[in-house]
Amino acid sequence: MSGSDSDSFLSADEDYSSPKAQIKPANSPNASLGHNKSVKQKKLQCHDDAGGIVEENKPRLSTEERTQDNNNSDDGWDDWDDDDDNQNNPISEKKLSAEKSKGQIENSTLGALDKAKPSNDNDGDGWDDWGDDEDDNLSVETSHSELKTASKTKTQMPSLSTTASNEPGNNVSSSYDTLPVLRELQSDSRKTQYTKDHKTETERRENEIVEKPESSWGWKNWGGVVSFLSNATEGVSTLTSQVSQGFCNVLENSIGVPDPEEMARIKHEEEKNQTKSTDNSGNEKILVKKDSKEDLIRSSVGNLLTGVTQIGNKVITGGLDTLEGIGKKTMTILQENDPLLLNKRKLLGLDGDKPVLSQILREAKEKSEETENKLKQIQKNSYKKQLHFEMLFDHYHGLVHLEALEMLSKQSSLKLQSLLEPLTGKALAEMQETLNEVKELCDLGELDEENDCLSGAVDLKEKLAAATEDLGIEVDFAELVKCWEGNSTSLAKLEDVEPQEIYNKALRCLAETTALIVSKMHKIAELILIQDHHSTANEADSLVQLTHIFCLHLRSIANLFGAKLNTYETTEETSSLITSIFLEESSSSSYVKSAFQLFIPILQMGAA
């Protein structure tokens, strides 16, 4: 902000501002009426700019015109006025150019600058004017930007322009410097709309970019942070004296520290603009342009500072809040299932009695191991007998048939579920009823009809045939009958053998028979599943009967071997063996019954 800067600015201004000066004369005489003209002229000028050479010639002439105009209208501050105009010119030009580049540059100037505006009108001394001019320009631009950035840009714009046109229009003589700017503003606002509607030509842009740096000098000189701040405060205090309430309101809207967010956004936009302009103009030009923008930013440092402070405060308080939150959360997690952190303390070895505790634990572990070992041995002894039967059952493929039957049952259940899923309301209720009916049909009832025994292999064969009559499936029970025949005849032949051997034979026979029964049931299940037509009631009935016969058969076997053992002298050994045989018989029966239970979903599938 040195004097040399201002000099250079002025001198440079003469050349560069001239295109703008050309507009000014047209505006100044009839402020209120002329603004329309000025808009038009500006538009014209924009096109002239594109022309380039024509423009070169115009400047000086127009500057002269301007000075004359000023002299006529003004109160004798000619020099100042000139200077003002000069200064205004570049600024307005800047504005124009800014407008041309869709007014985005003004966005960088901040609302607080508006405060400066009213102060202009009171200023008697030129120095203030200088600053004021600066402020004016700033303010106008700022209000511009404020309005623009605010969502209501378009609605507010006209109101501003009208107040501007009315108020300054009355005080043309006194507030000469404000006036042009306001006019400028009006025209600019229109210009903006205009340029918004029509895409700026590249050439025009180039011109602007060349012009801009010059105006930026002015910013440097007059737009000093300090001066602008002081002026701003002054401006606020004297706001009401010169300007009407309406204007004041409008300004007030734009007064005040901008939102940090908005500032950030403005900056961002500015950067965007820079990148945009890169597309249209050369690199050097962009550099210059950047400078001008930096100046703009500098002028708004005051606002930035407050903004930054605010952001800083926010960041600090936010950070503290977050830390506090994390701490609280950690404590809650730590205290989960451990309210007084006792376990965690132990874990970290914070408690003094740690060695004692581990010792206790070790002792307890040893004790439990001892008892476990004892239990294991007991279990092993009792398991051996059971294992025997299981091994035999597995050997005869009983287990694997049961497993396969289980797989079929599971598959059927899954299919049933998928059938039920899409059903709703009545259909679902009906389906469920059907399934329940099938389940009821599969009630085995009381199986324990004591003393009812099969008289022999033929009896077994006949009963099985009768049971499967209605099944609709031919099942061959020959193996089962053969097994029974073989075992009963071989048992009859047995003489003078150890009771243990009879027991072993009984176990073998029971295991084989059970395995055969399960394999037959498995086969029946497979055949039912591949049948096209089902009479579920018959199937269920047959299966219930079959299960009864199977259980009866197993009981008959147990009776047979038990009777054989009874012929021996009643000792502890024989009686325990007899008990064991009936125990195995009941476990065999339970295998058969559980196999029957697996039929339920299979039969339900047939019914569904």
Add this chain to the structure above:
Amino acid sequence: MSYAYLFKYIIIGDTGVGKSCLLLQFTDKRFQPVHDLTIGVEFGARMITIDGKQIKLQIWDTAGQEAFRSITRSYYRGAAGALLVYDITRRETFNHLTTWLEDARQHSNSNMVIMLIGNKSDLDSRREVKKEEGEAFAREHGLVFMETSARTAANVEEAFINTAKEIYEKIQEGVFDINNEANGIKIGQQHSPTNPSLPGAGNQGGSTSSGCC
């Protein structure tokens, strides 16, 4: 009776290719020229020794008839190995392999070892499918291939045992989770749980079969 592992096998393929005969040859070492049609599934079991370990092969011999397809599919689950059998004297049984393979892959676990078997190699005069074709098919689908004869017992043992070896190798590599019975592998009672993780000293070539239990 005790075993280190139990492997579940399934035998699949068109009807009449000799699945049940292969099983009978493997488990009973006998050949039955006329075999009843298998209903659903039949079972066979045999102990073999691999790497000094007793392994029980539990073989599910499925029905080849189309009618049983829906049922046999539900048995694929939880098989560690599969023998996919075709008849070298009947071209159509070879042509159906793709369908069988798709079925098997879809309904079984992905690690299942599949052995392709061209059966009835003794009937060379009636051969319709060249050995090279079988080899090519196996290569294309990542299967192990072998031609066997259930009648002469040629390659029957090898077919079952090689499959078991491959499964065993996969266990050593950790591909199979032996604790998951859905993989078709059960650990026998004699087996201590620390052993399976130890790498085997390589498979012994001449694994002896202990005969059917």
